[in-house]
Amino acid sequence: GAVVSQHPSWVICKSGTSVKIECRSLDFQATTMFWYRQFPKQSLMLMATSNEGSKATYEQGVEKDKFLINHASLTLSTLTVTSAHPEDSSFYICSAHRTNEKLFFGSGTQLFVL
Amino acid sequence: KQEVTQIPAALSVPEGENLVLNCSFTDSAIYNLQWFRQDPGKGLTSLLLIQSSQREQTSGRLNASLDKSSGRSTLYIAASQPGDSATYLCAVSLGANSKLTFGKGITLSVRP
Numbered sequence: 001g002a003v004v005s006q007h008p009s010w011v012i013c014k015s016g017t018s019v020k021i022e023c024r025s026l027d028f029q030a031t032t033m034f035w036y037r038q039f040p041k042q043s044l045m046l047m048a049t050s051n052e053g054s055k056a057t058y059e060q061g062v063e064k065d066k067f068l069i070n071h072a073s074l075t076l077s078t079l080t081v082t083s084a085h086p087e088d089s090s091f092y093i094c095s096a097h098r099t100n101e102k103l104f105f106g107s108g109t110q111l112f113v114l
Numbered sequence: 115k116q117e118v119t120q121i122p123a124a125l126s127v128p129e130g131e132n133l134v135l136n137c138s139f140t141d142s143a144i145y146n147l148q149w150f151r152q153d154p155g156k157g158l159t160s161l162l163l164i165q166s167s168q169r170e171q172t173s174g175r176l177n178a179s180l181d182k183s184s185g186r187s188t189l190y191i192a193a194s195q196p197g198d199s200a201t202y203l204c205a206v207s208l209g210a211n212s213k214l215t216f217g218k219g220i221t222l223s224v225r226p
Binding site for chain 1 (some may be wrong): 118123148152154155157158159160203205207213214215216217218219
């Protein structure tokens with residue numbers, strides 16, 4: 001079964017509103033989670049590394065004030081897209097390491113901004 | 115900066131054919147390499163993980179090889195089936211618990 005749960009699987013929102021996406025590790029603790037974004041027919045691009053109990057590390061070109069990441073517990077990281085615009089419409093996906101194992105991915109969230 | 119390339123972007127084969135998907139990366143100092151499968155609008159499923167010290171990994175009809183010095187990996191699919199139709203992504207990591215750098219993927223279509 002799934003070891004990383006991501007919700008919602010899809011969301012439609014109006015331009016200017018904020019959307020929160022949750023990523024949970026189901027049966028293990030994840031001190032580090034990763035958030036990726038994928039545009040159609042493009043590769044997954046890392047947005048940020050979410051660190052439990054500390055600030056997230058953002059990749060170059062990713063606006064930290066627009067994509068708020070909170071990793072308040074060892075099993076939950078959230079990504080909030082603030083003041084969403086149509087160009088933010090994309091597939092967002094999280095991942096987490098289970099100790100000394102390969103990376104597990106959530107099922108992804110398709111965001112549509114009208 | 116690590117770059118991962120997967121060519122071609124799309125591939126169509128008849129059912130039953132054995133096929134090879136290629137992946138190349140620019141920085142050979144990798145920690146591991148993973149092959150993933152992605153179905154349309156879905157998350158990623160890890161297929162095979164090869165550590166930098168390994169040459170290949172096998173799972174069922176899938177076999178992945180790694181040649182670190184030349185910066186190449188291949189995913190071999192034996193006796194392809196329509197259910198194998200998906201996008202196959204290659205990704206490399208530079209360290210334990212480290213971020214992955216992905217290729218754009220190869221979209222495979224297996225015709226009945």
